[in-house]
Amino acid sequence: xxxxVELHHFTLxxxxxxxxxxxxxxxxxxxxxxxxxxxxxxxxxxxxxQPRRLWWDLKGLEFLDTAATLMLHKLAADRRSxxxxxxxxxxxxxxxxxxxxxxxxxxxxxxxxxxxxxPWFLERLGDWTLEIAADVSELITFVGGLILELLAxxxxxxxxxxxxxxxAMKRVxxxxxxxxxxxxxxxxxxxxxxxxxxxxxxxxNIYVADLTAIAxxxxxxxxxxxxxxxxxxxxxxxxxxxxxxxNEEVDALATMGFDPVRFLAVPKVLASxxxxxxxxxxxxxxxxxxxxxxxxxxxxxxxxxxLKQVQASITLFDILYGTAKSLVFAVLxxxxxxQRGFQVRGGAEAVGAATTSAVVAxxxxxxxxxxxxxxxxxxxRPYTII
Numbered sequence: 001x002x003x004x005v006e007l008h009h010f011t012l013x014x015x016x017x018x019x020x021x022x023x024x025x026x027x028x029x030x031x032x033x034x035x036x037x038x039x040x041x042x043x044x045x046x047x048x049x050q051p052r053r054l055w056w057d058l059k060g061l062e063f064l065d066t067a068a069t070l071m072l073h074k075l076a077a078d079r080r081s082x083x084x085x086x087x088x089x090x091x092x093x094x095x096x097x098x099x100x101x102x103x104x105x106x107x108x109x110x111x112x113x114x115x116x117x118x119p120w121f122l123e124r125l126g127d128w129t130l131e132i133a134a135d136v137s138e139l140i141t142f143v144g145g146l147i148l149e150l151l152a153x154x155x156x157x158x159x160x161x162x163x164x165x166x167x168a169m170k171r172v173x174x175x176x177x178x179x180x181x182x183x184x185x186x187x188x189x190x191x192x193x194x195x196x197x198x199x200x201x202x203x204x205n206i207y208v209a210d211l212t213a214i215a216x217x218x219x220x221x222x223x224x225x226x227x228x229x230x231x232x233x234x235x236x237x238x239x240x241x242x243x244x245x246x247n248e249e250v251d252a253l254a255t256m257g258f259d260p261v262r263f264l265a266v267p268k269v270l271a272s273x274x275x276x277x278x279x280x281x282x283x284x285x286x287x288x289x290x291x292x293x294x295x296x297x298x299x300x301x302x303x304x305x306x307l308k309q310v311q312a313s314i315t316l317f318d319i320l321y322g323t324a325k326s327l328v329f330a331v332l333x334x335x336x337x338x339q340r341g342f343q344v345r346g347g348a349e350a351v352g353a354a355t356t357s358a359v360v361a362x363x364x365x366x367x368x369x370x371x372x373x374x375x376x377x378x379x380x381r382p383y384t385i386i
Contacts, residue, residue: 010034011060012041014049022051023089027060032067042075054079059090069098135343142339145261150269161267168271172233173279180228184216184283187224188290191215196299205299209309212291217318221284223370226329229276230362234337237268238358241341242351250342265338269331276330277323284322325373332365 009029016022024045030038056072058064072088079086091099153160195211241264244250250260288310295301340358344350 010038012038012045014045016049016051018048019050019052021053021055022049023055023057025057025060027062029063030061030068031063031065035068035071038068039071051084054084054086056086056088057090058088058092058095061092061095064095064098066098066102069095069102073099073102138343139339142261142265142342143335145259146265146269146335146338149259149262149266153266153270159262160270161263164267165271165274168268169275171236172229172271173275176228176232176279177282179232180225180279180283181286183224183228184221184286185290187220188212188216188287189294190290191220191287192291192294193298196294200299205295205301206305206309208295208299209291209301209306210313213288213310213313214318216284216287216291217314217322219370221287222280222322222325222329223366225276225280225283225326226333226366227363229272229279229329230333230337230359230366233272234333234362235355235359237334237337238340239351239355241265241338242344242354245341245344246347246351260342261338265335265342268338269334272330272334273327276333277326280322280326321373321377325370328369328373329366332369333362336362336365 011025011027013025013027014022015025024042056076076086076088088099192208192212196205196208199205199207199211241250244264250264253260253263292301292303292306295306296303337358340354340361344354
């Protein structure tokens with residue numbers, strides 16, 4: 001027999017035969033406050049005695065709470081699972097009541113996750129339908145609110161945060177100039193080079209200017225600008241609003257009486273409407289300059305000849321056509337980015353998913369609307385006089 005171990009108002013002593021039957025005698029008060037010390041003492045005594053059979057003598061315990069009772073259950077269950085028989089002795093009426101109230105096996109069963117049942121096909125179809133219906137309802141609500149707020153801007157301009165509009169214009173436009181300059185210049189250079197390979201065979205080098213200018217003004221300028229803005233600014237809009245949603249800042253705005261759509265989405269949409277057409281003209285200019293470099297270096301065309309041919313090939317209809325595209329793309333990019341941000345539910349992972357979804361959805365809608373413009377152009381072109 002060893003001397004009692006007294007720690008934090010409880011005592012623990014062991015009697016018996018090392019490697020055989022051992023009795024742990026508990027005394028004092030055992031509660032949640034001293035469970036850590038109790039576990040350390042039990043582990044030390046168990047390592048020392050290496051029992052083949054273990055008895056817990058609770059005769060000397062003055063106080064026992066539910067946390068300590070649950071821990072005793074766990075210690076006994078661990079010993080039994082290791083093949084060591086374990087029993088409790090001399091339980092007081094209060095301790096017996098607690099042992100009947102707290103059962104470790106039932107606690108484990110309640111804490112264990114329920115087995116996953118593979119949903120039936122109709123159940124999954126129903127879940128998908130409900131999710132799609134909820135998304136469509138939320139989308140309609142957002143689009144309707146955004147349209148109403150945009151229509152109210154000319155009549156109530158003071159409701160718009162113009163300082164935020166200027167800041168968004170800088171982020172969308174000025175900060176994106178370097179990458180748009182490089183890409184549009186290289187794109188114009190590539191278009192001119194590829195078209196020159198074919199037109200050289202027919203001695204029609206001068207028409208390289210026509211192909212480059214029309215391709216950039218009508219198609220490549222608006223599309224590439226839209227894609228770049230979607231990747232830079234659309235994702236930033238979704239991440240910004242999504243983070244505010246996670247931090248409950250959007251809910252705080254609504255609580256204070258601010259409309260989140262008017263406060264957060266309208267400035268970004270207005271900034272995109274102003275900046276994206278200007279970026280498109282900028283991309284058209286550098287795309288044509290890239291084509292002019294090819295014409296000057298490879299086709300023996302002077303800068304005056306190239307620009308004169310560009311002026312002759314581009315009409316006002318082509319410029320308005322590209323401008324209309326850029327305006328539609330601006331609404332789509334900013335609207336989708338903000339809407340995906342408002343949809344965020346959860347934490348940082350949900351913000352990342354919303355950002356990715358905003359970029360993918362924006363680029364997809366840009367391609368879809370460009371196809372719609374191409375179809376509409378076939379019907380509108382014969383009736384235009386410009």
